Amino acid sequence: MERRAFIKKAGIATVGAFVLPYILPSGRLFAATGSRKVNHVVLVMFAGGLRNLETVKQNQSNLMSTMLKDITPFSAQSGITDVLPASPLGASRLMQCGTLMKEFRFKEGPTGHYNGHITALTGRYSMADINLRSNPEYPTIFEYYRKHNDGALNTSGLNAWWISDSLGPYPALNYSSYEGYGSTYGANYMQPSALISWDGYSNFGNPKNFSVDEMQAVQKIRAFCDANFANQYAAESVGVVNSPAERQMLNDFLHELFLGASSPGYNTWGFGNKMSNDLINLYYSEKIIQKFKPELTVLNMQDVDVCHTDFTKYCNGLRKADWGVSHLWNTIESTPGMAGDTVMIVVPEHGRNLAPNTVVDTYGRPAFDHNSDATSREIFCLIVGPAGVVYQDKVLTQEYGESIDVVPTIADLLGFRDRIPSGMLTGKVLNEAIK
């Protein structure tokens, strides 16, 4: 009898082991089948057009003194005198946490902001120069991730975020028009400074709230209406769609952000009224990271594009952006679930010309455009992360890596690169930085 009971229990346990899914601490139903190196990747598009001359070569002294070790320590110069809050990383520099590739390249296509972003997000160089508000032609990293991360399962959109610091063409970069991908696999998108603003609050921040019972009645009427219209509804045209439960979470999150922005404790970063658009974008990116702990987050900065007319403001913008990126890393490393399990990639979308244009700023400094000369293709790439995954305190001074390598590297880190159909990506994994 005991033997029979044992066999019965063992049988049930065995069947259960096969049938019942294993719910991971991250909330995912099954472990990814590829070999993941980390569970979170944050891509920072240090965009707006940065010349290596002012970044890694430090021609204006070290304007990125929280991220980079000094070649020439920062020194205040006429117009470049802002006193920033203390480095979020203390005495250490961000580059010590990973590998700095000083001679990265944006090799092909026009050195335009849109092309640069598309390349970093799709792993394909783009020749697009018209219809800038259209979705990319090839799948984005968000779509590769959501479609291929869990095999047949579509990974939750709350795990993939695109956060841009301006509107223009950028809202369209969260998914492509490529057949078989598209909005179903797109990222959740936010442009914080347009939404979490006074205008945003006055238009979206004070909604009528219905009770649970009232909402149930509303849903019953709506379901009836939708059932009568089901055959004509064009769901694909309305962008990324989250599940009802996820939408509730997003609604609550927006409510929190509106409340936070209107409370006295808002923004304790110490910049007062000198918060730039870049810093605002980083601030809300941190809120998203703390709230959802996404597996894939991409954000950008663009304030330095002022360099077309004002080189001094470009230098000041660069210093603030540098401070903000280090603050972001500090937050990642202080957030349970992200700390020690995140790789952050920092890369400009393109550089700027060697020769100036005709504009001179009030401090007598010439301005620079980006018209696809050789200097405008020279950028850097910094990858930081856990010592077991990223080579620490390593600097590559020879030419290595290009913009199309970012997507394969992210796919490799998150363990789904092998499931991307062959021929889709032409770049390589940055193995000089990733172990």
Added chain:
Amino acid sequence: MLAYSKIAFIIMGALAIFSCKREETYVYAVNTETVAEAGVKKPNVKTNTEFISITYTDIFGATIATSKLSEMQNGYLAFGDKGILEDLIIRDLLNQNAKQIPATIGSDIKTFVVDAYKKIYNRMPNEYEIFYLEDLLKKNSGISAEMFYYALMTSNEYRQF
């Protein structure tokens, strides 16, 4: 001879009289017609500008100011899940005192349903829709006019035209 002259004179006179008949004046007018589409046939998705503008007009009975439209468009573009923003737009507008939707459903539920469909969906409800919704509202006195309008405006049909 004289008789022929007389006859000819009479004929000439008759011709003169009848050929000088005054021209009639025609007045053209247009009959009153309902322009709402019969049945549900709305294959086109509203653009974000159309959605915001039409929603504002449906709730306030007035045209949205250009500056207000621009503000709302920027916010709308700034979030990826449009369903969430559309819901927030509608609930925010419904929360304002100036809204022009019925305060109550009233005793004539059928008329309320028909009016709501004409205003929100720009069409007459069919007999089944009237029957189902009239019955639903009769049995659920807790459903307010505001809830009914909110349900229609957040449905898929409202997103298209």
